[in-house]
C-alpha cells in the first residue's frame with residue numbers, strides 16, 4: 001500500500017472536482033487518489049458493471065438472491081406506467097395520499113368527532129427511521145399535525161409520548177413490513193390498551209388505528225376494516241421503504257403534495273444515477289471513493305456531518321441504510337468476502353460535534369471518510385447565525401484535511417451541499433445515498449438487500465421473552 005503522505009488530493013490533479021445534479025453539489029476535491037489510480041478505479045467499476053447492475057435492479061431483477069426478491073424502491077417513485085409494479089404502486093400512493101388529505105382536512109376524525117392533531121407511528125428500523133428523517137427535515141416549526149415515533153420497547157418513550165396526547169384526537173399508524181417484529185407488536189398492544197383505558201371501545205378503534213404492512217391480513221387481526229390498511233411489498237426492503245405507504249405519517253403531517261414532490265426529487269436522482277456518465281454520476285462517484293477508501297486507504301469509518309438541524313436525524317437513517325446493507329462478510333455467491341465491506345457509519349450535527357468528537361477526527365489515529373453537508377440558504381431568517389454556521393462548515397472542511405506532518409491522522413472529506421432544502425432536494429439526497437449504498441454493494445460483491453445477521457438477535461429475544469415473567 002502507498003505511504004499515506006504521498007497520496008495526493010484529487011484536486012491536485014484535476015480541474016473539475018465539483019459535480020452537480022438534481023440540486024446537489026458534490027465536491028470530491030479532498031478525496032485522496034492520483035490520476036493513475038483513478039483510471040484503474042474506473043476500470044474496476046466498469047469491470048464490475050456497477051451501473052448496469054443498478055439498471056437491472058430498477059428493472060426488477062432478483063438482486064436479493066438469499067430471499068429471492070427484487071429491490072424495487074425506485075418503482076415507488078417512478079411516475080411511468082411502464083415501471084415494474086406501476087399499477088399497484090400508483091393505486092396505493094393515491095389511496096394513502098387521499099387518506100392523508102382526509103385527515104388534514106378534518107374529514108377523517110376521531111370516534112367522538114375530534115380532529116386529528118397527533119399521529120403516533122409505531123414501527124422500528126426501516127418502519128421508523130425513513131419517516132422520522134423526512135419529517136424532521138421538512139416539518140414546519142409549529143406543525144398542525146405532529147408526528148411521534150414509538151420504536152423501541154421502552155416504556156419511558158411510550159409514557160413520554162402518550163402522557164401529553166389526547167387519545168380522542170390521536171391517530172395510530174402501525175408500520176411493520178413483516179408484522180412479526182416483537183417491539184412493534186408489544187407497543188401496539190400497549191397503545192390499544194391506552195385507547196381502551198381512555199374510553200374508546202374496540203369497535204371504535206377503526207377511527208384511530210391504521211396499518212401499513214406487507215401482510216394483507218394485518219388490519220383484520222385488529223378487527224379493522226380494509227380501508228384502514230395500506231400495503232407495502234416484499235420487493236421493497238424495509239430500509240428503502242419510506243417512498244411507499246411507510247411514508248404515510250409524513251404525507252399526513254406535511255401533505256400529499258409535499259410527499260409527491262419528495263418522490264419526484266428521488267425519481268430525478270434515479271434517472272441521473274441510471275444515465276449520467278461515471279465521472280459525473282454523484283452516487284457512482286460516492287460509491288467508487290468509498291470503495292477506494294475502504295479497500296486501498298484502510299479507512300474504517302464514515303462520518304456524516306450535517307451543518308443543518310433538519311438533517312440531524314438523517315445520521316440514523318444512513319446508519320441503518322449502509323450498515324445493514326453492507327455489514328456483511330459473505331459474498332453474494334456464499335463465499336467469504338475478500339477484503340473489507342461496510343465502514344462504521346456515524347455522525348452528528350457538524351457544529352455541535354466540533355465541540356465534542358472533532359478532536360478524534362482531527363488528531364486521532366483512526367482513518368475516517370467524512371461527508372460535510374450544508375445548505376446555502378438557511379431554513380430560518382437569522383442571517384448572522386447562518387453566517388457563523390457556514391463559516392464553521394467551510395473552515396472545518398479544510399481543517400479536517402489539514403495535516404500536521406508529525407501527526408498520524410488521516411481523513412478524506414467530500415462536501416455535499418444544496419442551495420435550499422426542499423422536498424425535491426431532500427428526495428434526491430436520500431436517493432443518492434441509497435444508490436451509493438447499493439452500488440457499493442456491487443463493488444464489494446455482496447447482497448445489499450438482506451440482513452441475516454439481525455435474525456439471530458430476534459430469535460434469541462423471542463426465546464428470552466418466554467423465560468422472563
Ligand SMILES: O=P(O)(O)OC[C@H]1O[C@H](O)[C@H](O)[C@@H](O)[C@@H]1O
Nearest residue numbers: 125126127176177178181238454
Ligand atoms: O417492518 P418490520 O418487518 O417490522 O421490520 C423492522 C426492522 O426489523 C429488523 O430489525 C430489520 O433488520 C430491519 O431491516 C427492519 O426494518
